[in-house]
Amino acid sequence: xxxxxxxxxxxxxxxxxxxxxxxxxxxxxxxxxxxxxxxxxxxxxxxxxxxxxxxxxxxxxxxxxxxxxxxxxxxxxxxxxxxxxxxxxxxxxxxxxxxxxxxxxxxxxxxxxxxxxxxxxxxxxxxxxxxxxxxxxxxxxxxxxxxxxxxxxxxxxxxxxxxxxxxxxxxxxxxxxxxxxxxxxxxxxxxxxxxxxxxxxxxxxxxxxxxxxxxxxxxxxxxxxxxxxxxxxxxxxxxxxxxxxxxxxxxxxxxxxxxxxxxxxxxxxxxxxxxxxxxxxxxxxxxxxxxxxxxxxxxxxxxx
Amino acid sequence: xxxxxxxxxxxxxxxxxxxxxxxxxxxxxxxxxxxxxxxxxxxxxxxxxxxxxxxxxxxxxxxxxxxxxxxxxxxxxxxxxxxxxxxxxxxxxxxxxxxxxxxxxxxxxxxxxxxxxxxxxxxxxxxxxxxxxxxxxxxxxxxxxxxxxxxxxxxxxxxxxxxxxxxxxxxxxxxxxxxxxxxxxxxxxxxxxxxxxxxxxxxxxxxxxxxxxxxxxxxxxxxxxxxxxxxxxxxxxxxxxxxxxxxxxxxxxxxxxxxxxxxxxxxxxxxxxxxxxxxxxxxxxxxxxxxxxxxxxxxxxxxx
Amino acid sequence: xxxxxxxxxxxxxxxxxxxxxxxxxxxxxxxxxxxxxxxxxxxxxxxxxxxxxxxxxxxxxxxxxxxxxxxxxxxxxxxxxxxxxxxxxxxxxxxxxxxxxxxxxxxxxxxxxxxxxxxxxxxxxxxxxxxxxxxxxxxxxxxxxxxxxxxxxxxxxxxxxxxxxxxxxxxxxxxxxxxxxxxxxxxxxxxxxxxxxxxxxxxxxxxxxxxxxxxxxxxxxxxxxxxxxxxxxxxxxxxxxxxxxxxxxxxxxxxxxxxxxxxxxxxxxxxxxxxxxxxxxxxxxxxxxxxxxxxxxxxxxxxx
Numbered sequence: 035x036x037x038x039x040x041x042x043x044x045x046x047x048x049x050x051x052x053x054x055x056x057x058x059x060x061x062x063x064x065x066x067x068x069x070x071x072x073x074x075x076x077x078x079x080x081x082x083x084x085x086x087x088x089x090x091x092x093x094x095x096x097x098x099x100x101x102x103x104x105x106x107x108x109x110x111x112x113x114x115x116x117x118x119x120x121x122x123x124x125x126x127x128x129x130x131x132x133x134x135x136x137x138x139x140x141x142x143x144x145x146x147x148x149x150x151x152x153x154x155x156x157x158x159x160x161x162x163x164x165x166x167x168x169x170x171x172x173x174x175x176x177x178x179x180x181x182x183x184x185x186x187x188x189x190x191x192x193x194x195x196x197x198x199x200x201x202x203x204x205x206x207x208x209x210x211x212x213x214x215x216x217x218x219x220x221x222x223x224x225x226x227x228x229x230x231x232x233x234x235x236x237x238x239x240x241x242x243x244x245x246x247x248x249x250x251x252x253x254x255x256x257x258x259x260x261x262x263x264x265x266x267x268x269x270x271x272x273x274x275x276x277x278x279x280x281x282x283x284x285x286x287x288x289x290x291x292x293x294x295x296x297x298x299x300x301x302x303x304x305x306x307x308x309x310x311x312x313x314x315x316x317x318x319x320x321x322x323x324x325x326x327x328x329x330x331x332x333x334x335x336x337x338x
Numbered sequence: 339x340x341x342x343x344x345x346x347x348x349x350x351x352x353x354x355x356x357x358x359x360x361x362x363x364x365x366x367x368x369x370x371x372x373x374x375x376x377x378x379x380x381x382x383x384x385x386x387x388x389x390x391x392x393x394x395x396x397x398x399x400x401x402x403x404x405x406x407x408x409x410x411x412x413x414x415x416x417x418x419x420x421x422x423x424x425x426x427x428x429x430x431x432x433x434x435x436x437x438x439x440x441x442x443x444x445x446x447x448x449x450x451x452x453x454x455x456x457x458x459x460x461x462x463x464x465x466x467x468x469x470x471x472x473x474x475x476x477x478x479x480x481x482x483x484x485x486x487x488x489x490x491x492x493x494x495x496x497x498x499x500x501x502x503x504x505x506x507x508x509x510x511x512x513x514x515x516x517x518x519x520x521x522x523x524x525x526x527x528x529x530x531x532x533x534x535x536x537x538x539x540x541x542x543x544x545x546x547x548x549x550x551x552x553x554x555x556x557x558x559x560x561x562x563x564x565x566x567x568x569x570x571x572x573x574x575x576x577x578x579x580x581x582x583x584x585x586x587x588x589x590x591x592x593x594x595x596x597x598x599x600x601x602x603x604x605x606x607x608x609x610x611x612x613x614x615x616x617x618x619x620x621x622x623x624x625x626x627x628x629x630x631x632x633x634x635x636x637x638x639x640x641x642x
Numbered sequence: 643x644x645x646x647x648x649x650x651x652x653x654x655x656x657x658x659x660x661x662x663x664x665x666x667x668x669x670x671x672x673x674x675x676x677x678x679x680x681x682x683x684x685x686x687x688x689x690x691x692x693x694x695x696x697x698x699x700x701x702x703x704x705x706x707x708x709x710x711x712x713x714x715x716x717x718x719x720x721x722x723x724x725x726x727x728x729x730x731x732x733x734x735x736x737x738x739x740x741x742x743x744x745x746x747x748x749x750x751x752x753x754x755x756x757x758x759x760x761x762x763x764x765x766x767x768x769x770x771x772x773x774x775x776x777x778x779x780x781x782x783x784x785x786x787x788x789x790x791x792x793x794x795x796x797x798x799x800x801x802x803x804x805x806x807x808x809x810x811x812x813x814x815x816x817x818x819x820x821x822x823x824x825x826x827x828x829x830x831x832x833x834x835x836x837x838x839x840x841x842x843x844x845x846x847x848x849x850x851x852x853x854x855x856x857x858x859x860x861x862x863x864x865x866x867x868x869x870x871x872x873x874x875x876x877x878x879x880x881x882x883x884x885x886x887x888x889x890x891x892x893x894x895x896x897x898x899x900x901x902x903x904x905x906x907x908x909x910x911x912x913x914x915x916x917x918x919x920x921x922x923x924x925x926x927x928x929x930x931x932x933x934x935x936x937x938x939x940x941x942x943x944x945x946x
Contacts, residue, residue, distance in 0.1 A: 198851065218587040220594050231843045235535045236561060239598040243502065243591050244583065257844060279852065283826040283933070287851050290828050294847040325587070522891040524898055539839045540865060543902040547806065547895050548887065629891070 078120070082110045084135070085117050092128035093276050094121050094176075095269075099135040103142035106189045110145070111163040118170045128280055129177035131272045132197065134184055138208070143188030149317050150326045161313040164189070165224075165306060172196040172228060173299050175288045177279040181272040183265055186210040187247055188221075194259070195228045198291070199275055203265035206249045210258060215245030218325035219316070222309060227298040233257050382424070386414045388439070389421050396432035397580050398425050398480075399573075403439040407446035410493045414449070415467040422474045432584055433481035435576045436501065438488055442512070447492030453621050454630045465617040468493070469528075469610060476500040476532060477603050479592045481583040485576040487569055490514040491551055492525075498563070499532045502595070503579055507569035510553045514562060519549030522629035523620070526613060531602040537561050686728070690718045692743070693725050700736035701884050702729050702784075703877075707743040711750035714797045718753070719771040726778045736888055737785035739880045740805065742792055746816070751796030757925050758934045769921040772797070773832075773914060780804040780836060781907050783896045785887040789880040791873055794818040795855055796829075802867070803836045806899070807883055811873035814857045818866060823853030826933035827924070830917060835906040841865050 077086040082100040087093070096117060098104040106114075121127045134140045148160045171178065171193065178197040185208045186194055194200050194210065202208065212229055214221040221229075221242055230238045237256050241248070253259045263271045279287070302309065316322060380391040386404040391397070400421060402408040410418075425431045438444045452464045475482065475497065482501040489512045490498055498504050498514065506512065516533055518525040525533075525546055534542045541560050545552070557563045567575045583591070606613065620626060685694040690708040695701070704725060706712040714722075729735045742748045756768045779786065779801065786805040793816045794802055802808050802818065810816065820837055822829040829837075829850055838846045845864050849856070861867045871879045887895070910917065924930060 199848070215586050215590040215594055218590045220590050220597070223597060226597055231847070233844070234538055234842055235598070236537070239535070239595070240503070240564075242594045242598065243586070245586060245590075260848075282823050282851070282853060285929075286823040286826045286828050286853075290823055290850045291847070293828070293831060293834055294843070294850065321589075519890050519894040519898055522894045524894050524901070527901060530901055538842055539902070540841070543839070543899070544807070544868075546898045546902065547890070549890060549894075625893075 076124075076126070078117075080113045080117075082113045083117050085121070087121065087124065087127050089126050091273075091277070092126060092280060093273065094127050094130040096121075096130050096132045097135045098133070098141055101136060103139045104134055104136055104190070105142045105145040105147075106164070106167075107145040108148055108160050108163055111160075111167045115163070115166050115170050118167075118174065121176060122170070122174060127176060128284060129179065129276050130174075131179045131181055131269070131276060132193065133181035133269065133272070136184065139184040139190075140180075140182045140186040140208075140210075141190030141193060142185070143190045143192075146326055146330055150323060150330065154314050154318060157314045157317050158310050161310050162306075165302060165309065168192065168196060168224065168228075169299065169302065172295060173292075175284075175291075177276060177287070179272050179276050179279075181268045182208070182210065182259065183268050184208055185247075187213050191258075192225055192228060195232050198279065200259040201268060201271055201275065202250045202253060202259040202262050203268055204250060204262040205265060206251055209247040209249045210253050211245070211247040212242055213245040213247050215243060217245070217329050219322060222313070224298065224302045224309075227301065231295075231298060380428075380430070382421075384417045384421075386417045387421050389425070391425065391428065391431050393430050395577075395581070396430060396584060397577065398431050398434040400425075400434050400436045401439045402437070402445055405440060407443045408438055408440055408494070409446045409449040409451075410468070410471075411449040412452055412464050412467055415464075415471045419467070419470050419474050422471075422478065425480060426474070426478060431480060432588060433483065433580050434478075435483045435485055435573070435580060436497065437485040437573065437576070440488065443488040443494075444484075444486045444490040444512075444514075445494030445497060446489070447494045447496075450630055450634055454627060454634065458618050458622060461618045461621050462614050465614050466610075469606060469613065472496065472500060472528065472532075473603065473606065476599060477596075479588075479595075481580060481591070483576050483580050483583075485572045486512070486514065486563065487572050488512055489551075491517050492521075495562075496529055496532060499536050502583065504563040505572060505575055505579065506554045506557060506563040506566050507572055508554060508566040509569060510555055513551040513553045514557050515549070515551040516546055517549040517551050519547060521549070521633050523626065526617070528602065528606045528613075531605065535599070535602060684732075684734070686725075688721045688725075690721045691725050693729070695729065695732065695735050697734050699881075699885070700734060700888060701881065702735050702738040704729075704738050704740045705743045706741070706749055709744060711747045712742055712744055712798070713750045713753040713755075714772070714775075715753040716756055716768050716771055719768075719775045723771070723774050723778050726775075726782065729784060730778070730782060735784060736892060737787065737884050738782075739787045739789055739877070739884060740801065741789035741877065741880070744792065747792040747798075748788075748790045748794040748816075748818075749798030749801060750793070751798045751800075754934055754938055758931060758938065762922050762926060765922045765925050766918050769918050770914075773910060773917065776800065776804060776832065776836075777907065777910065780903060781900075783892075783899075785884060785895070787880050787884050787887075789876045790816070790818065790867065791876050792816055793855075795821050799866075800833055800836060803840050806887065808867040809876060809879055809883065810858045810861060810867040810870050811876055812858060812870040813873060814859055817855040817857045818861050819853070819855040820850055821853040821855050823851060825853070825937050827930065830921070832906065832910045832917075835909065839903075839906060 076089065077084070079085060082098065084097045084099055086095045088095070098110075100107075100110055104110070118130075121130055144164065149157065152160075178199075180194040180197040180200045182194050182200060182202040184203070187210070191210050191212050202210065212221045212225055214225075226238065226242060229242065233241070233256055240246075241256070248256060248258060250259070250262055254262050261271075380393065382389050383403075386402065388401045388403050390399045392399070402414075404411075404414055408414070422434075425434055448468065453461065456464075482503075484498040484501040484504045486498050486504060486506040488507070491514070495514050495516050506514065516525045516529055518529075530542065530546060533546065537545070537560055544550075545560070552560060552562060554563070554566055558566050565575075684697065685692075687693060687707075690706065690712075692705045692707050694703045696703070706718075708715075708718055712718070726738075729738055752772065757765065760768075786807075788802040788805040788808045790802050790808060790810040792811070795818070799818050799820050810818065820829045820833055822833075834846065834850060837850065841849070841864055848854075849864070856864060856866060858867070858870055862870050869879075
């Protein structure tokens, strides 16, 4: 995965350098004894995402904080991938809980602005960043728990699907699903593969064709999320689930996870450039551009 | 799919030319305004199947009407494939609802008469027609809804499984399933693949080995059909479901459907001739012929 | 499957020759009339497993009887494979019910003693015997019903998963699952494939990563077992299920079973030597040996 150069380029271009508040002496700090009254905690954040790692538990809390709707822009995706990479390489980190600071929204999915009225090179760069994010998250060695505290369409749903466990706020107004078909676009094969691995072929076939957004109770019934809890208990529950997963030895758990996900990950890695070309060709079509413009108009009218 | 020559040959041989009551001027008739008091409607029918296309909605109603039990004879399959092809090529048609005019029977499946006491060439021609029907239906670009208003064993079940959505009459006397094993024969791999895509591996493994015919309530529980409604509301419900599926843009929905079904379709296309040879070899065996003759005797006794 | 030489070698080495109480005249005994007051019955048993074949029904009862916990030692596996082979080759046998004579335990899975502190050659021989058992059981032409009358972790669960049908005693104290991850080891890919074929990808992914042991009621809910009955009715129920499966013609049922399981069986056959090498490498690691020693210490302490 040749992610590093792209990420470096994005950082250079955007001028956003992830701020790391980890003290220089940290690495040598003893991991024992844990559970100090105030647990030692490394934190870093950037424009879009805030991360805190509780060293005593080995659990990082990652919060999307990109108003208005945590849409997955090129910048957001880049920062997301960088954050994942940092945690992955941090031996003190064994698991990450992903949630949102924006009320009612987990993530609204891919940023349509990045797919509309831009040039081919931009589309390519954008799509590579989407792939990169998914390869890192779906293939992560860490335990990943999604605490879905708001609606989560399309790319937002993909993030949840890529985690090891999904807990959603028990609110029928929040919905989740791969609704690309509603916008006249098609979820790529690896979105589909990830979806099928969670809900099975039949539910995926129907839900993808209809571009369904499933209200939380329905999402539970379909197996799209693992459980529902009242919103105020979401993080508490996520921590409890995480503790249960971290009770297992990392090595065996990681090899098992890799065994389950390898085929689907390898499929994208083997067809990555082709997938980018397909995306560029598809999204550049005038008919698709028109669809997306209409959709954006609709969203604007809704807002005003 | 080299279907056209075969179909043409069958038409020439059987002397059945699909009757098309579409007026010559129709093509130029404005599609707007729809919803005339009597909606414009193209209809065609043949000996076995009756089709009406409601141009205002883009939905065709296809009714099997081949007494006594809508069995899938070579003629029936040929006319079914021709009907599907006509609708597929008709830009006014976006979806098709498939149902039966025969009380208590949707379709009884492959016509045993075509598999018993005939020569090898006939078996080959018959099997190619079964393949052709499935390739057209499972791979259709249209939205396909099965309104299963009666029992639907074996090939009848395959037709339902190949649609996008299955609604069954809420009558525990009606049953559905791939019951080939009960007759001493084996469902071919693409029947199996279609089944697994709907109900998953475990349910398929058990149901296929037992040759189970599942009463409607059980079929719902297993996911073999999507919902049950009282028989008198079946077509109304099918139309409502169809409207929901047609609310999506065709292009994205079609690409999504193709993505979900391509692997299974391609598998048969790649092994089509081999599959025909296998069928001929299997069905020509004296032991299998004997099984089928016994089964037909049993059916005859039941009748009298 | 080059099992015979290995099995022969094992017999020679262990000095355990399966005792067969089948009278010499048996083969020529008429299979009709069945249902004598005392049904004709062939029995054989060895140190670990006892088998009785009821000729009138064609059903063999196979009982694990290797105290304390029916662990799958090299000897046990060898005798299990031999017993399966004998039944498979016996035309009078059409199905086998597998259960345990040990209270509260179906089988505790692979014998850790065989994986700890031995040499590489031993590990290889042991692993080949595990593969052999699974290839015979998962690929059996007989109807196989597991009557799970006790807990069934790891390899014990694999045996149940490899059968055609699983009935478990309705006792929440009995649990079943592939809990390898809890011991710091990884279920091999063909354990995983067998599991996925029963419960689907999502449940398998979660359960394998957590090394979950599911209490009977949960196992039913997940589809890991097909039904629960009170322990005293287990064998009666298993016989009733078996009769239902045997009502089908053998040939069609066998071909159907093979069609469903072939891909997964072929996968191991194609990678068998590689899988043995992987096992040897993995199990020989000092870290893994240490894990297993700790686990054994824990078990010993529990006992005393």
